[in-house]
Amino acid sequence: DIVMTQSPDSLAVSLGERATINCKSNQSVLYSSNNKNYLAWYQQKPGQPPNLLIYWASTRESGVPDRFSGSGSGTDFTLTISSLQAEDVAVYYCQQYYSGPLTFGPGTKVDVK
């Protein structure tokens, strides 16, 4: 199984400041034949289901604000919120879909400082 880890476990950022979340896989999720990274990012607010933000490591889902961006390749990935808004308080987690079983990172809680 591919194990996903995230850092930090939580972070507090001032409104308007940048938030950076890291996700690491214990084996590459880059498929060489199409040069795509099989990684997605989700946001989950309290009492709500997860919401897809990013897929293919850097493609923003329709309707997701452009302050959210994804980067990275192979085993190391980053989700960046360029200017934190109050409504961004949530848990963020990554997921690999390179191979079964699908696995998720443990999540990073983002709060306002």
Add this chain to the structure above:
Amino acid sequence: EVQLLESGGGLVQPGGSLRLSCAASGFTFSSYAMSWVRQAPGKGREWVSSITGSGGGTFYADSVKGRFTFSRDNSKNTLYLQMNSLRAEDTAVYYCAKNYDESRLSWFDSWGQGTLVTVSS
């Protein structure tokens, strides 16, 4: 608009059974693989099972293989997760999720609100 509505959760004793349902609308149901993902209290998210659009292929996490059965009725746009021999460690919120496409190796672009399953005596 895609809508997924789970039902069937509740309290069940260890060793008991429960059947979850997920009613889907807003998309061509039979064209997409679907999945169940669960989140135990204070723990991370765990993929449980996926099913192909036709229902001909099913895939399970090792933790539920042989105990859970995932099926779908494309005439009713409904998914079913039959859970037998339930254990305390199956206690979780179970989410129904839509795969991006027909593939079981996919991200999830829509999720239901979840239904709580509690296994306890």
